[in-house]
Amino acid sequence: MLKAVNRVLLGLLGLGLFALGGGVLLGGLDLQRHWGFDVPGWWPFRGPEDVVLGTWGRVRWRAEDWWWPAVIAVLVVLLALLLWWLLAQLHRHRLGQVLIESEGDAAARLNGRALEDAIEEEAQVLDGISQAHVRLTGRRAAPAARVRLLLKPHAEPVRTLEQLSGETLAHARDSAGLDRLPSEVRLREVRHRSRRVA
Incomplete structure (x- = not known):
């Protein structure tokens, strides 16, 4: 059961990272213009001048007192979960x-x-x-x-x-x-x- 969950999670994580990396690469190298196709309207990276996080996204919540503690807490929890997952993969389980x-x-x-x-x-x-x-x-x-x-x-x-x-x-x-x-x-x-x- 644990192996199946690990495989599904690794597959989803890999697919998500592949899609994100491909999207950034597509916009960064301006491949849609070179290869003659158009990207959907919701696509965030349309060309080399686009950035991952724009000015509006960076300053939107800056005035809120809860914003940075919430961001840091989420990142700490995410890091702890990823480290726990990594250690679980490295640990050789005892045969029951x-x-x-x-x-x-x-x-x-x-x-x-x-x-x-x-x-x-x-x-x-x-x-x-x-x-x-x-x-x-x-x-x-x-x-x-x-x-x-x-x-x-x-x-x-x-x-x-x-x-x-x-x-x-x-x-x-x-x-x-x-x-x-x-x-x-x-x-x-x-x-x-x-x-x-x-």
Whole structure:
């Protein structure tokens, strides 16, 4: 649902900006005169001498006390909404459910957070792992895992990665009945502050 709304909003916004930019370009380059066609009477940009906001539009509400605070408030709200929308696009959403394949027409759904917790708990038992954080992304029928591991100082990254892939992620894949579970693993080492010994 959210993807459909985003696509519709992006399409409408793009279409509006394209029309506005085309209108300004049409008037600014005086294309209607060069190409021999006329624009409608309501068209705001008729030639290179026209401006986006004329003198009458700029000074019309200048004497009103409410005008500039209202303009600034609307622009601030619009900017906040656009920033929120941008951050929503950049944020990778957590997968809420995983579709488990089963025989016949029946299909089951597994809570994505429960699978994340199970992977985290099993990963933290592995030797050399201090902390694990798992997030499922992708689609319900084809999930992917993003795993962040905090390694203990004595940990061997290659061995830890092999254990995680061969045991923990394999168990998660098998228990959810998935054909595959692509995973991106990020490793970080615990850093201790140095202390002065007197």
